[in-house]
Amino acid sequence: MNLPVLPSTHGHASQPATPTSRVGARVEELAEGLRGQVRGQVRFGTHDRMLWSTDASMYQVTPLGVVVPQDTEDTARAVEWLSVRGVPILPRGGGTSLAGQCTGRAVVIDQSAHCRRVWGLDAAGLTVRAEAGATPDQVNAAVAGAGLFFAPDPATVAQATIGGCVGNNAAGSRSIKYGRTSENVLGIDAVLAGGARVSFGPGAGRRSAAALKLADGVSRIARAHAAQIRARFPRTPRRNAGYALDAVLDQLERGVSAQDLDLVPLLCGSEGTLAVTLGALLRLRPLPRGRGLGLLSYQGVEGAIAAVPALLATGPSAVELIDEVVIEAARGNIECAPYVEAFPRLGGAGDGAGRQPGAVLYVEYQEASQDEVNARLSRLRVLAGGGPVRVVTDAAGMADAWKLRKAGEPLLHGLPGSRKPVSFVEDNAVPVENLARFVREFRRIVEREGTRAAFWAHASVGVLHVRPMLDPKDAGDRARLLRIAVEAADLARRCGGVMSGEHGDGRVRGPLLERHFGAELMGAFAAVKGLFDPAGVLNPGNIVAPGPVGSILERTRVRPGAGLSGPETEPSAGPALGEPDAPAVETYFAFADQGGLLHAAEMCNGAGVCRKQSGGTMCPSYRATLDERHSTRGRGNALRLAVTGQVPGGDRFDDPETVATLGLCLSCKACKSECPSNVDVSRLKAEYTAQRFKGGRVGGLERLRAWLIGRVRALNRAGSAAAPVANAAARWGPTRALINTVMGIDPRRSLPGFSPSLFALVRDRGVDGVGGVGDARPAVALFGDCFTAYNESGLGVAAARLLEGLGYRVILPAGGGWGGCCGRSMISVGMLAEACREVRRTAESLRAVVDDPRVRGVLFLEPSCLSAVRDDWLDLRSGADGGLLQRLAGKSWLVEDFIDRAWDEHPSAGGRERLERGAAGEHTIVLHAHCHQKALWGAESSGRLLRRVAGARVRVLASGCCGMAGSFGYSRDRYELSMRIAELTGEGGQPGGGVLPMVRAARESDPGAEVLATGTSCRHQIKDGTAGVVLAEHPVVWLARAYWRGAAAASGPATAARIP
Structure with missing residues (x-):
């Protein structure tokens, strides 16, 4: 089937215009054609397309559709089928890009759900293979047993993908020691536009005619523009703008032939515009045996930056900077607030004394031995000259400190007010010796525009992440944004650097590329693109043929229709794209900390921390489904689109697709603390549902079931009044069947007595x-x-x-x-x-x-x-x-x-003694804490007392949500998901947060292990999930029993009869 060509790019469509009346029909033809080609999901519905319309940038572009391949063969077939028809293709990983390169009017191919295999570990050769959808965290979990690791560590290691790391040439905090992705990838398996499969790497031209043809063409381009490449490309350790022709020229000048030319450095950072990555051969390194972290406090950013060159002489693995804006944002975040207290104070004589710092440097060392790390830390103390420094060498303390640093960007989106930190000049890279000058002059730029900025940096390599505080809804601030963008790009060049060190060009910096590289090199980039992708279908409009400078402000979340004309504005292509507005409703929740419902709905910045698959609780339904729709980000996006009127049908509080997306939210509240932006989807979901009730939009069986669940206290009170009869009736087949039908309960689920x-x-x-x-x-x-x-x-x-x-x-x-x-x-x-x-x-x-x-x-x-x-x-x-x-x-x-x-x-000291005496024992005590408890005040709110009286035999499980979540796990429609969440394991059997595998493992290692759980739903889930073999108790029941054992030991056998 030969389909008509669709419009693809923002401002530079290379395809002819198409009649607007046929857009929707052609999209449906695409969907039908793809369903005949791939085994995975083809998702072309309006709701799904809108959920994939954003990444972690400020942009929103509705794609033509989404393909979620079942495997890499699916990916290759989809690329071939689409490209030969001239349909734009957008390869996407975790959707964490900050420059907008993961958004586009194209068919998105999202490999993150199923193309996740890690295999072929060669411990001796220090290599492993990974598919494009695997995350760096997943790779490292798979190779840790061999004492190895994959070094690139962007802040998004838990949710970014290997394909995304290749596309963005991801680096992270430790690139000064280990390099970027391009220095840690030895080979790339890819599919070109047209469907050809090619393996890239050293000597690829000897193995593949297609690889040789590309290498020969790229060599000619690099030689033809050698003078401009040497003049225009910055000699900084971090740069990620344009195509890496400098890396190609370096090889050619060393005498590497086209047959042996390694094009991996060219593909790294190409933003999916040259090929679609299917997998990669990764270089591994031995895990360092010694680690240490120094935290140095300063009055301000300038003082911290000035100290960096001297600190680099100590051979650190990372030198990172955060400023007072980030520190204050962390103080307002439930999870990060305790970590702020780890920073040494200024001018204080002891712990807790003195002033909070205006900037903090993280100086980390990773070496083969702890002795070597300690020696470097000693040098660091000497360099600090008696200034405020704190040394951390325990693994838990270092992990906590790094959590705050990695949360820096999304943390800022939790700041109150209409002006938010906007990502558009956040990735400048300059020589370290010019970093202080850049900071000084950039401050003048933003102050001249009447605002301020948040600063943090990979200071060791001169990469400065700056977020000016602006309101993109305000016309004046939009003008300021453009002026700052242009001035910052020019400043980076004057300082010997470039406007992107690691985040790439995308929509936000692509329009400024020519200011830096000039017309000749832009032509060279276009020639490279033409070699790999002659039809221009791979992520069009990025790097090559970007829009004009004014297009930086087009297709943003707050103005998704800006810059549009023609077929993309037609309802058949998606919902009407006007300017989102606030709903005219009186809300039940005040959303006081967020400034109202609209701001609360807009707080998700798209960083995708909710897509992690280990550690913490967020997000249980995503972990079980690996579906963007069922991530916190997906729900946040759906709510934002609905609340701001960007859904079809007109009724923003009764959009069926939004209702369905919210349906698998367990209201665990993990996002309230684990999301750095503090997006509380549980509260937003409750408000959205309440507005549906208020508007009379809920009726029939749905309303009845909600009414019964909401009045569970009255039902339980009635059952308790006649407990024996009520319990017998609930067990009787006909009565249980009626209960199941009326309340939608799964028959496999037991009922509470x-x-x-x-x-x-x-x-x-x-x-x-x-x-x-x-x-x-x-x-x-x-x-x-x-x-x-x-x-x-x-x-x-x-x-x-x-x-x-x-x-x-x-x-x-x-x-x-x-x-x-x-x-x-x-x-x-x-x-x-x-x-x-x-x-x-x-x-x-x-x-x-x-x-x-x-x-x-x-x-x-x-x-x-x-x-x-x-x-x-x-x-x-x-x-x-x-x-x-x-x-x-x-x-x-x-x-x-x-x-x-x-x-x-406590009034009775003897009571304390009895509790301690009775808590003695030899068996392990494992504790699973309720989600709300973990989110708001921590599992240790129960664990501390248990450890106080029972000591080291207490183990607080690193479990996530149990999957029951009140009425959620009873539902016939959700029972399977509920149990899948309870059974979660990580890749290769690694811990994945499921409470049931952890409980079973505890009993296998200690058959007498005592299992405690703080939530009634949690205890119910453990009982059902183990077929009644494990009956978890509330910690207070265990403590009460220990108390009476202690009392019995003190008072004799007669007291034992009183043990509950």
């Missing part, structure tokens, strides 16, 4: 005033959550007895007989109007205990209930007394966290 009400077992309500007549004990209030009160009341009794043993009076506020509710289930299903009423009611019922100084805390057993009170309640426009909510949040703790924090202040 009912227990006698906790309110019948713990009767102290505190109605006589805290302390009561003759009761002088300090008090704590135990919050009776929906499941502890009516399904696991034994847990509540255990908590009460443990707290009483520590000397407290335990009261259970009744809330008018209802017991009060945090509203978590209502929030989760978007019933925010009802949740607001519950907040007002429950907060008032707790006023007396909150305001009585004799009540030391309001204590929770269920982390998701505590997260509602300490997090969601404070942003809900509930109408409750804001001061009361703040005081309640400040007084609310998990039971075990409270016990640990107040350890030396």
